[in-house]
Ligand SMILES: [Zn+2]
Ligand SMILES: [Zn+2]
Ligand SMILES: [Zn+2]
Ligand SMILES: [Zn+2]
C-alpha cells in the first residue's frame with residue numbers, strides 16, 4: 325500500500341517496529357505501526373459525543389480516561405477542550421454506554437465517561453475514572469466489578485466463598501488474599517463456614533488466586549472424607565495404613581531416638597503425641613494423622629489431594645515449593661507434589677523466626693533474597709514474606725528443623741537465626757567459614773557454628789534405612805553416616821560428609837553423597 329496515500333496522523337513516531345504489519349515510510353523517520361498508519365487524525369467517539377477527538381502529537385505519558393491504561397501519547401486520542409484522552413484499545417472497542425446486569429444492580433447502569441473519584445459499591449475500593457452509575461440509587465461501580473463471579477474457590481481457603489453486596493460487621497475485616505482492610509459497608513466474598521474469612525471482590529481475579537470456575541448452581545461435593553476412622557478408645561484406622569490399627573500415645577512418657585520418624589513428615593517424633601502401630605514400626609504424629617485429605621494451597625489454583633506412599637514402592641520426590649528431596653506424605657495436583665511440611669504452611673500465622681505474620685509471596689520478576697541463606701534463585705519462586713517489612717524466606721529454610729540431633733553422643737544442635745558478626749566463624753564439619761548473618765546450627769555447650777547444609781546434607785528428609793525409588797530409574801537405601809570410616813562417593817570421589825549417604829546396588833554396592841551427585845550419576849547410567 326502506498327504510504328503517501330494514507331492520511332497519517334501528526335505523529336512523531338520514535339520507535340522502530342519489526343511487526344509484519346508495519347509500513348515503511350520513505351521519509352527519514354522510519355517505520356509506522358499499521359495501527360498508527362491507518363488511524364484517522366480525528367474521530368467522533370461515543371464516549372465523548374460533545375467534541376471530536378484528535379491524535380495527540382505531544383510526547384509523554386497519560387492515562388486513558390476510560391480504562392486507566394498508561395499510554396504513550398502517540399497512540400492517544402484527545403479532546404483538548406475537556407482534557408479527555410482515550411487509548412487506542414478503547415477507541416477500537418468503546419465501552420457500552422449502558423449495561424443491564426441485574427445480578428450487579430437491578431436498574432440499567434450508564435457509563436459516566438470522565439475523571440471522577442468514587443467508592444465502588446461492589447468492591448469498596450476507590451476509583452478515579454469512568455464508573456458505571458445509577459443516578460436514582462447513587463450507585464457507582466468499576467467497569468471490572470460489574471460481572472464478578474458469584475461463587476468461587478480460591479487457593480487461599482478450603483471452602484467456597486460467595487459474593488455479597490454487603491460484608492457487614494465481623495471479627496476480622498482483613499482481606500484473606502491481599503491482607504488489606506475490608507470495608508464492612510461494601511461488597512466482597514465471604515465464607516459460610518468461617519465467619520471471619522472475607523476477601524475483597526476484586527482480589528480473586530487481580531491476584532490470580534481463582535481457578536476461573538463459576539460455581540453458582542453447581543452443588544458442592546458431599547462430605548469431606550476424614551483421614552481416619554475411630555475404631556475404639558484411642559484407636560484409629562488411618563487411610564495410609566489400612567491393614568493395622570494405630571494407637572494414640574499422648575502421655576509423652578516414651579521418648580524415642582531421632583531415628584524413629586513420622587511416616588508423614590519424616591521428622592523424628594521424640595516424645596510428641598503419636599499414633600503408632602503395634603504390629604509394625606509405622607508411626608504418625610497426632611497432628612500429621614489429622615492432615616486433611618484435600619487442601620487448597622497458594623502454589624496453584626487447583627485442589628491438592630493428600631497421598632501417602634505405598635509401602636511396597638516407597639518413593640522419593642522433589643517438593644515443588646522447597647525443592648527438597650522428600651519421601652513422606654505429599655499434597656498432589658496433576659504433576660505437582662508438595663511435601664506436607666510446605667503443605668501445612670498457613671498464611672498470617674506468627675512464626676518464631678519473625679516478629680510479624682508470614683504471607684505467601686510469588687513474583688518471578690522481583691524475587692527477594694532469603695533471609696536465612698541469602699540465596700536468590702530457583703527457590704525464590706515461592707517464598708514467605710512480610711507485609712510490614714522486607715523480610716523474605718524460601719520454603720527450604722522455612723522447613724529447617726529447629727533442633728537436630730547430629731551425633732548420638734553429643735547434645736542436640738539448635739537453629740540460630742543469624743547473629744551480628746563478632747570475629748570469625750568456622751564450621752567444624754567442612755572446616756570452611758560460616759557467615760554469621762546466615763542461619764546456622766549451634767550448640768550451647770560447645771558454641772560451634774555449623775553450616776545448615778553441612779548438618780543436614782541432602783537426604784535428611786528421606787526415611788532412613790528404607791529402599792526408596794527415585795525418578796523411575798533408580799532405587800537406593802538411605803544410610804546414616806555414623807560409622808568410623810566414611811565411604812567415598814562414586815560420583816565425586818570425595819568422602820561423604822553429610823549425616824546420610826545413599827547406597828545403590830549396581831550390582832556391586834556404591835555410595836552417593838549428595839543430590840547433585842545422584843542426579844549426575846542417574847543421568848550417566850540411564
Ligand atoms: Zn439503581
Ligand atoms: Zn484484597
Ligand atoms: Zn471457610
Ligand atoms: Zn509428622
Ligand SMILES: [Zn+2]
Nearest residue numbers: 643646663666
Ligand atoms: Zn517442600
Ligand SMILES: [Zn+2]
Nearest residue numbers: 694697718721
Ligand atoms: Zn533460604
Ligand SMILES: [Zn+2]
Nearest residue numbers: 680710713715
Ligand atoms: Zn516483618
Ligand SMILES: [Zn+2]
Nearest residue numbers: 751754775778
Ligand atoms: Zn560447613
